[in-house]
Amino acid sequence: MRDQRLKDIVPFVVSVESGSFTAAAERLYLTSSAVSKSIARLEERLGARLLERTTRTLQLTDAGNAYYQTCLRIMQELAEAEAILTAQRTIPSGRLRLAVPNTYGRLGVMPLLIPFCQQHPEIELSVTFSDRFIDLFDEGIDVAVRIGGPTDLPASLGSRQMGRxxxxxxxxxxxxxxxxxxxxxxxxxxxxxxxxxxxxxxxxxxxxxxxxxxxxxxxxxxxxxxxxxxxxxxxxxxxxxxxxxxxxxxxxxxxxxxxxxxxxxxxxxxLMLSLVWPRRKQLLPKVDSLLAALGELTIR
The missing domain is CATH 3.40.190.290 (D-Maltodextrin-Binding Protein; domain 2)
Known part of the structure; x- marks a missing residue:
């Protein structure tokens, strides 16, 4: 049953993205009949209609839209998990986004970033200087340095307190x-x-x-x-x-x-100084190496 659940998710998502069973079948190298049967099997198991079929297009029902968003999240997390496992075999590289407070970022963080960048030339570091509260997920931030702010963080965020x-x-x-x-x-x-x-x-x-x-x-x-x-x-x-x-x-x-x-x-x-990052990214070599470098931060 678990294998079938994962097997039916892909035709469903691709059908929504493609707009028809025929287009989805071409992308998946399947027949239109196979894609249609996969969606029908999924709807029967869930006991809910996910798609409204017309002669030209497919439209998500309310239940279908909710399920589609869940499927997208599952597929994204699987892709990120694979990327993390693959990345563990490589040196720290790629774009890395850091958010820091304006003044503390300049006085406290920048002295640590200079040797970090010298040590990891394959990393493309982008630093946002701002005293406003930054949502890491909305703005695609890998690591944030915060002074103050909420302490009751969601389970999706990792944090490390660096002192007051x-x-x-x-x-x-x-x-x-x-x-x-x-x-x-x-x-x-x-x-x-x-x-x-x-x-x-x-x-x-x-x-x-x-x-x-x-x-x-x-x-x-x-x-x-x-x-x-x-x-x-x-x-x-x-x-x-x-x-x-x-x-x-x-x-x-x-x-x-x-x-x-x-x-x-x-x-x-x-106020408390802390490091915050999305937990799903903490095994990436580039994120792990930056957290290690910022472990030298002090605020006293």
């Missing part, structure tokens, strides 16, 4: 020399705040940690609200005030002492 952001308060030494170095949360709130402005026009509050380790958010007045994190860094380095930033974003100005961390005891965890 470390949030720090900072300003330039020159600003702190002028305005004073705060030693408490309340003193910090008296300073000129440079906040991140969300797309809806609201500002992101500051995140603090209580003495017993619990996070709490505080809305603060600001001297400037910017809808771009790179612009926030520029305003900070220009000595315009104080901001709370993920440490990965200000690693370079911190290393050259252009910025100074304030209240070092206040470094709460921020």
């Amino acid at each position: 952001e470390r949030m720090v308060f900072c300003a330039t030494p020159d600003y702190l020399d002028r305005a004073g170095r705060p030693t408490s949360e309340n003193e910090l709130l008296q300073h000129r705040a440079i906040l991140y402005e969300r797309t809806d026009g609201s500002t992101k509050p500051w995140l603090f940690t209580t003495a017993d380790g619990h996070p709490h958010w505080r809305s603060v007045p600001y001297c400037m609200a910017l809808g771009d994190v790179d612009a926030q860094v520029q305003a900070l380095c220009g000595g315009l005030g104080v901001a709370q930033m993920p440490s990965w974003l200000i690693r370079e100005p911190l290393s050259r002492e252009a910025l100074e961390i304030i209240l070092p005891e206040q470094q709460p965890e921020g």
Whole structure:
């Protein structure tokens, strides 16, 4: 019975695609009668009419359309399974699509992609830089690097958590020399705040940690609200005030002492960094090699 199910799927799908039993028979090197009998046998077993026959064309019924979509998915998954097994015998090659956040992609991901591409010259890498949520299946993405986003992923997606952001308060030494170095949360709130402005026009509050380790958010007045994190860094380095930033974003100005961390005891965890990919692709050498390379990502 199982063999017959698979055997009848192909004539059905090809008949729908071809528009007639005759055209399907030519593609399958069968007789029109054999194709017609295969469809009739399928309808009898399912107890539903799949196709409306006319003298010229075939039309899917509602039940037929639903079954056709299922058959397409089965055939696609079989083809992908065969491609994966074949690909395991080859070196990583072919087009590979990666999606990364704008700024983190540039600062955190690109340094790993350069040696990856040098090591795998047969891979054609296409990288999408975007802070919007990207649907991997709709946009044909092989691997995505995400900061934040949903954690309850469907079973069709694989994921690997790479750690959480470390949030720090900072300003330039020159600003702190002028305005004073705060030693408490309340003193910090008296300073000129440079906040991140969300797309809806609201500002992101500051995140603090209580003495017993619990996070709490505080809305603060600001001297400037910017809808771009790179612009926030520029305003900070220009000595315009104080901001709370993920440490990965200000690693370079911190290393050259252009910025100074304030209240070092206040470094709460921020968003999660994760890798996400379609499970059906994870055995492809090109995807597996990219996941291995991105395993070196850090966000602290």
